[in-house]
Amino acid sequence: MKYLSLWQKYKLNKDIEAKTALIEGYIELVKIVAGRLYTTYGSNIEYDDLVSYGIFGLIDAIDKFELEKSVKFETYAQIRIRGAIIDQLRNLDWVPRSIRQKSKAVDRAYQKLEGILGRSATDEEVAREMGLSLGEFQSILQQVNNLQIISLEEKLMENNINNIHSEEDLIPESIICNKESYETLHESIDKLPEREKQVITLYYYEELTYKEIGAVLSISESRVSQLHTKAISRLKSKFLL
Incomplete structure (x- = not known):
């Protein structure tokens, strides 16, 4: 598993430095999801805003991910990231x-x-x-x-x-x-x-x-x-x- 030692440090010891490293390591996932959504919502929202909303989803995914599950973190995280962005867009109520x-x-x-x-x-x-x-x-x-x-x-x-x-x-x-x-x-x-x-x-x-x-x-x-x-x-x- 990618970043296994960091995952173990964070999940077993709640190591904040390990969590920060995980966020930095997986930030590209946020950019990928935000980029795809930007092609749809770009006329209404800035790309950087979508990335910032997605980061909250990434953090949530890292916190809730269970190592023992037989699922890739990347797949799980993209769902969480996408959900965080969609939730924020809904909360902003930018649609007239x-x-x-x-x-x-x-x-x-x-x-x-x-x-x-x-x-x-x-x-x-x-x-x-x-x-x-x-x-x-x-x-x-x-x-x-x-x-x-x-x-x-x-x-x-x-x-x-x-x-x-x-x-x-x-x-x-x-x-x-x-x-x-x-x-x-x-x-x-x-x-x-x-x-x-x-x-x-x-x-x-x-x-x-x-x-x-x-x-x-x-x-x-x-x-x-x-x-x-x-x-x-x-x-x-x-x-x-």
């Missing part, structure tokens, strides 16, 4: 109230229509349900994108982060939801329109950025953003609300 209201309206429209139709609702159907033109609806999707990501990622963090005991607990399905909800999640993702399913897979499982996903699918970043927002609204209407 009007955007939150629009996000809820989109979620309600998808939930109502897909409950009635028994299939994925089209953009035109959702726009009509909300009393909007297609262009206005697509504009709203762009506006609520960041909030939708935070909403889902909060669920990713809160459901399983305290129940990690082994590498098996860190598979994407387990991170995304409690095990009893896996079937619902799997079925919901499988029923997404193909493009939306591809975006969810590439973003959450392959951890690609919007720019990278756009290159893979030969579409613009803004289109990736729209597809992602629609997919999250559909998933939330199934099992997150």
